[in-house]
Amino acid sequence: MAEGLSVRLRQQAPIPLEAELDCAPGELLALVGPSGSGKSTILRCIAGLHTAADGAIRCNGDTWFDAAAAVSRPVQARRVGFVFQSYALFPHLTALENVAAALGGLTFAERTARAHELLARVHLDGLEQRKPAALSGGQQQRIAVARALARDPAVLLLDEPFSAVDQVTRRKLQQELARLRTELDIPMLLVTHDLDEARMLADRMVILHRGRTLQAGPPDEVMTRPQSASIARLVGLQNLFGGTLVQDGGGLKLEWLGRKLDVARIEGKPGERVSWVIPPEGVLLHRRERPSRGEAENPVPGTVQDCLRLGPFTQIRLVPDGGAEPLAFSVPTHVAERNEIAPGAHARVTLLAESIHLMPWEHTGEPA
Amino acid sequence: MDWPALALSLQLALATTLILLPLAVLIARPLAWRAFRGKSLVEALVALPLVLPPTVLGFYLLVAFGETSVLGDAYQALTGRALVFTFDGLLLASIVFNLPFAVQPVQRAFDAIPREVREAAWCCGMTRWQALWKVELPLAWPGLLSAIVLTFAHTLGEFGVVLMVGGNIAGETRTVAIAIYDRVQAFDDRGAAVMSATLVAISFASIALINWLGRRAGHRG
Numbered sequence: 408m409a410e411g412l413s414v415r416l417r418q419q420a421p422i423p424l425e426a427e428l429d430c431a432p433g434e435l436l437a438l439v440g441p442s443g444s445g446k447s448t449i450l451r452c453i454a455g456l457h458t459a460a461d462g463a464i465r466c467n468g469d470t471w472f473d474a475a476a477a478v479s480r481p482v483q484a485r486r487v488g489f490v491f492q493s494y495a496l497f498p499h500l501t502a503l504e505n506v507a508a509a510l511g512g513l514t515f516a517e518r519t520a521r522a523h524e525l526l527a528r529v530h531l532d533g534l535e536q537r538k539p540a541a542l543s544g545g546q547q548q549r550i551a552v553a554r555a556l557a558r559d560p561a562v563l564l565l566d567e568p569f570s571a572v573d574q575v576t577r578r579k580l581q582q583e584l585a586r587l588r589t590e591l592d593i594p595m596l597l598v599t600h601d602l603d604e605a606r607m608l609a610d611r612m613v614i615l616h617r618g619r620t621l622q623a624g625p626p627d628e629v630m631t632r633p634q635s636a637s638i639a640r641l642v643g644l645q646n647l648f649g650g651t652l653v654q655d656g657g658g659l660k661l662e663w664l665g666r667k668l669d670v671a672r673i674e675g676k677p678g679e680r681v682s683w684v685i686p687p688e689g690v691l692l693h694r695r696e697r698p699s700r701g702e703a704e705n706p707v708p709g710t711v712q713d714c715l716r717l718g719p720f721t722q723i724r725l726v727p728d729g730g731a732e733p734l735a736f737s738v739p740t741h742v743a744e745r746n747e748i749a750p751g752a753h754a755r756v757t758l759l760a761e762s763i764h765l766m767p768w769e770h771t772g773e774p775a
Numbered sequence: 776m777d778w779p780a781l782a783l784s785l786q787l788a789l790a791t792t793l794i795l796l797p798l799a800v801l802i803a804r805p806l807a808w809r810a811f812r813g814k815s816l817v818e819a820l821v822a823l824p825l826v827l828p829p830t831v832l833g834f835y836l837l838v839a840f841g842e843t844s845v846l847g848d849a850y851q852a853l854t855g856r857a858l859v860f861t862f863d864g865l866l867l868a869s870i871v872f873n874l875p876f877a878v879q880p881v882q883r884a885f886d887a888i889p890r891e892v893r894e895a896a897w898c899c900g901m902t903r904w905q906a907l908w909k910v911e912l913p914l915a916w917p918g919l920l921s922a923i924v925l926t927f928a929h930t931l932g933e934f935g936v937v938l939m940v941g942g943n944i945a946g947e948t949r950t951v952a953i954a955i956y957d958r959v960q961a962f963d964d965r966g967a968a969v970m971s972a973t974l975v976a977i978s979f980a981s982i983a984l985i986n987w988l989g990r991r992a993g994h995r996g
Contacts, residue, residue, distance in 0.1 A: 456897075456898075482894070483897055483900050483901070486900075488898075489895065491891045491894075492891075493889065495891035495892045495895035497896070497909075497910055497914075498892075499913045508899050508910075509900060511899070511900045511901065511905070512900075554899065
């Protein structure tokens with residue numbers, strides 16, 4: 408890929424890496440994974456702050472790193488905009504000087520004018536002469552963003568840029584980034600362990616585990632159609648079960664706890680064991696008194712294990728008859744009340760055939 | 776009042792500080808930021824002058840500086856001057872015994888600069904040299920200031936090492952501390968008292984001045 412950023416990295420120590428990712432100009436790619444999964448190390452490799460044992464990094468046709476050719480451009484020659492998790496502002500310089508520090512090669516007047524422009528772009532006009540210590544966390548983060556953009560970078564690297572601020576400020580900064588990114592035509596990489604954040608901001612996300620890039624794709628696809636049970640677990644999907652494919656009449660069905668479930672997308676051989684997942688949105692509670700439309704679709708009876716009221720929604724865990732692992736889903740609180748949902752109560756749900764996602768078999772703890 | 780001795784002391788303190796400060800930065804930076812083989816050994820060597828009696832340190836320096844020693848010989852060949860009982864030797868000795876006073880505060884100051892801040896400087900396009908001048912040194916300034924004050928004051932006050940390496944040659948190696956000792960030996964209590972009071976006043980004033988200058992620069996920077 409000539410345009411955009413292409414990263415291939417491999418190393419054993421200090422932390423193992425086996426990463427492969429691409430990011431197009433104007434695209435925001437989220438690197439998601441638990442702490443210690445190598446997200447930050449990958450950013451550091453791209454910036455040139457860490458050198459992997461093997462691999463290559465290319466940006467817009469330029470080779471920044473190529474282990475085989477013994478090429479590794481210094482940090483200064485890579486033109487990256489890096490927003491550090493701690494922001495890493497220069498504490499002895501004012502907001503303006505912090506941004507101007509990244510504008511080498513210009514005259515003093517040009518630097519000052521450009522720094523003013525950049526600070527205005529992140530809504531910090533009027534605070535130019537303040538030092539970082541006299542600014543709030545959110546304002547500091549904005550300086551860090553302005554400073555990262557000052558060099559007219561070839562890539563923008565954001566290392567958990569929202570982790571050090573409170574919830575309200577986080578939402579605001581996330582919106583600002585969402586707006587800012589539309590004006591940028593460079594690859595943008597966002598490291599986060601927050602799936603919601605990735606879902607909100609990123610065009611695509613890459614799931615990382617122990618330094619390996621497991622799956623890349625649009626967030627909704629990765630979150631509803633993970634390629635494996637481990638990825639499903641990494642993205643925090645509940646309702647992960649095991650089953651077996653069976654021949655039933657004309658087509659394949661998914662056998663689970665003695666029931667044969669219809670699945671919209673199903674492939675494989677009868678007798679094959681599979682892991683499967685269903686998002687909570689795919690589990691529908693049946694009404695208590697009268698049957699309603701769609702109840703013929705994969706009906707599953709069970710016992711309510713617990714129900715947790717979270718404001719307008721109630722989270723329900725239902726243990727299906729014959730099984731041990733509960734199905735988790737949520738309904739509006741008034742629906743839960745009308746249907747007299749309480750621990751120990753019996754209830755029936757429908758598993759939408761469209762929502763069931765099959766994956767290669769992996770042990771899930773639930774007998775098929 | 777032995778004015779030449781006082782002038783010599785001030786000259787020695789100033790020269791020691793000027794030479795030792797960049798040296799301390801050079802030594803302290805890798806000690807603060809890098810892990811390398813023999814790091815503990817270097818740290819122990821730097822700290823050694825703190826615990827050795829001045830006479831012991833002075834004795835070894837005297838041996839090392841002697842005309843029969845490699846160092847003394849090389850210096851003689853290079854400059855035509857001896858290291859023992861000369862100002863040059865005194866300066867070199869002063870640099871050695873002040874090492875911990877200069878290196879340790881600077882090392883602590885560099886230690887306190889977060890790694891990301893240095894890396895951010897490089898990501899801003901600054902060369903390592905620019906990062907040193909624009910980011911690292913300004914941030915390490917309190918440590919540098921401590922190093923300056925400690926080195927300067929400690930040089931003014933040093934007695935044992937100076938006597939061992941420099942002897943007591945008027946205008947060449949007789950510092951004010953030695954001159955005071957001289958006066959006491961000669962039962963000139965008045966002379967000793969005047970010089971002692973002068974030394975106290977000058978030490979106090981120079982520390983106060985350096986601190987004041989440093990705080991002003993710190994506020995600006």
